[in-house]
Amino acid sequence: MLPIERRKYIMDKLNLNGSVKVEELAKEMNVTPMTVRRDLDKLEAEDLLKRTHGGAVLSTSLYFEEEYDVKKEKNIEIKKKIAQSASELIKGPSTIFLDAGTTTYELANILKNRNDLVIITGDLKIASLLYRTENEVHFLGGKLEKKTGAVLSVEWNTFIERINIDYAFLGGSAITNQYYLTTPTFEKAKLKSKLIELADKSVLLVDESKFGVKSLVKIAHIKDFDVIITNKVFNNEFMKELKEKGVEVRLIGG
Amino acid sequence: MLPIERRKYIMDKLNLNGSVKVEELAKEMNVTPMTVRRDLDKLEAEDLLKRTHGGAVLSTSLYFEEEYDVKKEKNIEIKKKIAQSASELIKGPSTIFLDAGTTTYELANILKNRNDLVIITGDLKIASLLYRTENEVHFLGGKLEKKTGAVLSVEWNTFIERINIDYAFLGGSAITNQYYLTTPTFEKAKLKSKLIELADKSVLLVDESKFGVKSLVKIAHIKDFDVIITNKVFNNEFMKELKEKGVEVRLIGG
DNA sequence: CCGTATTTGTTCATTTTTGTTTATTAATAT
């Protein structure tokens, strides 16, 4: 068996099972474990797999291991700062909308100590976090998204229209290079643009990582917001444009 | 099984069930409890779960609190038996409504292992428990009750009317000596009687402690239900009456 | 064919993982 064949064999097995063991491969290919290890090292150098003790796994199937998680943690710090800044906008008793997402979850985490808010949300985790607090919490019904615990229903629009919302805090998962906020579904886009329209102040909470990403449906241009809280640094020209439009940009350091 | 696979197995099980036990995992993965504990410690260090005595729960504080809350309940053993009996009613793929309450929470706990249900509920804890499962979960929106995490909205009626519900599982907090199911608010009463009317089968889940208690608004007489699951022993005369009405009574021993 | 480069195997010290034992701690019932 040629070295190339061995490596193909390893990758095939890996793709089939999600993981491989050194000892097993050694027996199957009639080589010593040392050779298998060297093969795995080479394949790892090519980013085709991730080595572990005793074997290897597909680099995609280790959704919880350190690299990914450290990265996630780093963003949490930024998100907390963005959330902190957002919370400072809400001076007195207010009715606010909290979009689904991790940044708004952090905001909810700060707001749970208050007692003068009416909070409307469609995020199950946010609702669970807040319902015991002194604030009044309204949950928008609908089908629960399995991955996120967020709900969305076509009936929201009529409900939303009847309420006076002081602040709508929206998160964003994808902002194009032309600074359009985008989202995967029409329903979500419709709701969010309605919120921007109806709320006294619409606030966009986005960390740097969301820029330059594209999703299917346009919600609005980010200059349609009243406030943008982010750690992304815009160029001078765009900043001037935002200022002319009356958009307040709060830049988070870190 | 590679260490990394073990940890993935643990996280998968955790995401499905909300909690895991050391002993169980040890048996399932053929390792000693000590190894499981070390795995759990590692995962906790990555903030993916929260350790407890004998196991672990998801770090999203939710489950931790819920389990704790439920444990405090008095008649939990009876409720589990009632829930078990109720679950046996649901043979194939069905659309069901789960009322808010601890008995229905126990039912949800059993149903989370299924994958052929559409579940409609207005109970935050039940929704949180079920939304990750293979079932489709719809949450009814509204203002969240601080004490219970249940929601209720005037708009439910129109929503409910448009859905075909196979089974409506209702709990009861107060059943008068004349066997009327009662509840504190008109809104709840209205919704529940509508559910009894609309569902193919309406099922009442009540333990003994709920009888002889009176609340403000009448929902229905218990003989309006199709099935009653309880550990309360009725006198012969009333049993005869129920039988004539075509009500199935499932008596839970213990 | 020879000499060189590459690959593979072997040995062994080191590291990692797992199991075992035991004292301590936490949960439970009495």
Add this chain to the structure above:
DNA sequence: ATATTAATAAACAAAAATGAACAAATACGG
């Protein structure tokens, strides 16, 4: 409350996997 049971953490031992160094085998170009 206290006793009892179960779960845990710590320390140690055993097993498994690893990586480094070196030797042997193989491939390859001249």
